[in-house]
Amino acid sequence: MPATDRQPNVRYMAGFFKRERDVLAAVREARRAGLQIHDVYTPFAVHGMDRAMGLRRSRLTWIAFVAGVMGLAAGLALQIWTSVYDWPLNVGGAPFNSFPLFIPVTFELTVLFSGLIAIGMLLIRNRLWLFSKRRVFDRVTDDLFVCVIKQSDAASDAEEAAKVFTRHGAIRVTEGDQFV
Amino acid sequence: MSVAVEHIPEVEVKPEVERPVLSPLREPLIEGHKTYSEATADICQLLDQKPGRGWWLAFSASFSVLVAGLIAIGYTVVTGIGTWGLNKTVGWAFAITNFVFWIGIGHAGTFISAILHLFNQKWRTSINRSAEAMTIFAVICAGLFPIIHLGRPWLFYWILPYPNARGSLWVNFRSPLLWDFFAIATYFTISLVFWYLGLIPDLATARDRIRSRVRRAVYHVLSLGWNGSHRTWSRYEVVYMVLAALATPLVLSVHSIVSFDFAVSIVPGWHTTIFPPYFVAGAIFSGFAMVMTLLIPTRKFMHLESYITLRHFDNMCKVTLLTGSIVALSYLIEIYIGFYSGNRYEVFVIVNRALGPYRWAFWTMIACNALIPQLFWFKRVRSSIPLIFIISILINVGMWFERFVIIVTSLHRDFMPSSWAMYMPTMTEVFILAGSFGLFFTLYLLFLRVFPVISINEVKGVLHYARD
Numbered sequence: 001m002p003a004t005d006r007q008p009n010v011r012y013m014a015g016f017f018k019r020e021r022d023v024l025a026a027v028r029e030a031r032r033a034g035l036q037i038h039d040v041y042t043p044f045a046v047h048g049m050d051r052a053m054g055l056r057r058s059r060l061t062w063i064a065f066v067a068g069v070m071g072l073a074a075g076l077a078l079q080i081w082t083s084v085y086d087w088p089l090n091v092g093g094a095p096f097n098s099f100p101l102f103i104p105v106t107f108e109l110t111v112l113f114s115g116l117i118a119i120g121m122l123l124i125r126n127r128l129w130l131f132s133k134r135r136v137f138d139r140v141t142d143d144l145f146v147c148v149i150k151q152s153d154a155a156s157d158a159e160e161a162a163k164v165f166t167r168h169g170a171i172r173v174t175e176g177d178q179f180v
Numbered sequence: 181m182s183v184a185v186e187h188i189p190e191v192e193v194k195p196e197v198e199r200p201v202l203s204p205l206r207e208p209l210i211e212g213h214k215t216y217s218e219a220t221a222d223i224c225q226l227l228d229q230k231p232g233r234g235w236w237l238a239f240s241a242s243f244s245v246l247v248a249g250l251i252a253i254g255y256t257v258v259t260g261i262g263t264w265g266l267n268k269t270v271g272w273a274f275a276i277t278n279f280v281f282w283i284g285i286g287h288a289g290t291f292i293s294a295i296l297h298l299f300n301q302k303w304r305t306s307i308n309r310s311a312e313a314m315t316i317f318a319v320i321c322a323g324l325f326p327i328i329h330l331g332r333p334w335l336f337y338w339i340l341p342y343p344n345a346r347g348s349l350w351v352n353f354r355s356p357l358l359w360d361f362f363a364i365a366t367y368f369t370i371s372l373v374f375w376y377l378g379l380i381p382d383l384a385t386a387r388d389r390i391r392s393r394v395r396r397a398v399y400h401v402l403s404l405g406w407n408g409s410h411r412t413w414s415r416y417e418v419v420y421m422v423l424a425a426l427a428t429p430l431v432l433s434v435h436s437i438v439s440f441d442f443a444v445s446i447v448p449g450w451h452t453t454i455f456p457p458y459f460v461a462g463a464i465f466s467g468f469a470m471v472m473t474l475l476i477p478t479r480k481f482m483h484l485e486s487y488i489t490l491r492h493f494d495n496m497c498k499v500t501l502l503t504g505s506i507v508a509l510s511y512l513i514e515i516y517i518g519f520y521s522g523n524r525y526e527v528f529v530i531v532n533r534a535l536g537p538y539r540w541a542f543w544t545m546i547a548c549n550a551l552i553p554q555l556f557w558f559k560r561v562r563s564s565i566p567l568i569f570i571i572s573i574l575i576n577v578g579m580w581f582e583r584f585v586i587i588v589t590s591l592h593r594d595f596m597p598s599s600w601a602m603y604m605p606t607m608t609e610v611f612i613l614a615g616s617f618g619l620f621f622t623l624y625l626l627f628l629r630v631f632p633v634i635s636i637n638e639v640k641g642v643l644h645y646a647r648d
Contacts, residue, residue, distance in 0.1 A: 040409075045417050055410075055414050060422065064419075078341060083353055086350065091354055108363050111367045115426050128405055133404040134407050137407070138409070143220065
């Protein structure tokens, strides 16, 4: 989450886990208990975490599809415009608009647009860039799983979260006002 | 910098994978009951080590060969294509053979990273990183040859459809050579970003634990601030899947388009509708052979036996056997259709290949591609690393000869006997071929030193496989 979203009063609770199934169970229960899950930090893509956190399906597939259609249109337009309108050349008697022969380049451009734009949007959406100054939990890229809960005004949230975390085998629970 | 929020004390928690309860149905993908931190340590410590004598030996050998190749390329560019053995009849030979050979090698990497991902083949996780690296280096080697072949390589950008001062005279979109350019440029770009996307989480892992300050700074920039957030992971997985779905038809299209270079012409022996599937199968066949050739020493010298297991080789041998059998079947169909056509030129090409002056190349191809890989039917062969290594090299030799046979034997004796000719490569051409191997191995050896050789995050996801 971006730094600007951080409000001064909001506090976070973090539970550190060593096992994949513990963090999954903790996240599930925290959500059932109505706690707001800020994010979960894991060393690899944990299966079932999307559902446990209640994440919506990403719309990046649609972006990739639209980008592909754009590539297709651009590829066809480029070839038809240059070969039929701008400077028609007779090559071995083939018709100016020799459409089936335009398919390979059109296909390649479809794939190229779709792939590059999908990756570009992924990086933008996740704010991943070369000079990112994001903070990282110690050992989370190694073997630790961290579940961070955003506390609302209700005072009981912190206690509740700590209880959920320890019940599911958290090795440590900490509270702070700016985690990651 | 990666800032440790707070130091986490070591707490004794039984790791999930410690319990060696094995599934009765499946074998584990990673051997040795590794924990997450052991997996990280095993792969990251390779980056901290100073290269050993073996690495320096291999590196200096491949780099010397690369320099020899560069000299040969320089000589060709300065003097002209006359330094090669080409003549009026055989206008395409060594360089195009090498081009098709290298492009084919690359296909296995994409097959492993994209197609096996779509089919949820979890064993790919140990080998996809190095196979994708191989793809990229092979495509670089391949791209070199058409450019040198231009004669005036500094004008290679004329193949781009850009508005120019020649009227805008556009490129000819009906030419397979132009399709080739688009296919290979797209293939290279998509393979590169796909590979890099897979690397990001591992670069973050390396960033968080490597000792060298310079390297840490480099990994810090390259890992793009990755912090393992699941919101990021979730979108990452979606895009990874999208790219796999895009790379799958892409890889099939690339070698199909390469085969169009030949199939669209009217030269007997080239003008065949079977070429696209035949080329794609051959590409995956030769690519898997090259993956095995590279991984056998990599695994041994970098002590990765727990990650790249005999099971991986067994599976790769099976893919090689399948694609090799498709290739063998294609040879038979090509011969059969040649005779069945009743066309005297087609029949002549078939007979001339098998019994003519280049029969040694043809029979090398048949032996290495159609016969020797059939040994992989035997479990004993599939589980013997030395045998796999030898067979994989023979397959590469065979697949290089396949392209040589297709290109040279079709051209050297076509319609007019008065223009028949022979082709033999000059030393310059041999050095350029050797130089491309030098480039390939130099890049691969550098990769082994610079990036995590095995996808750490994906391996962690399959540590539990068949356990508990």
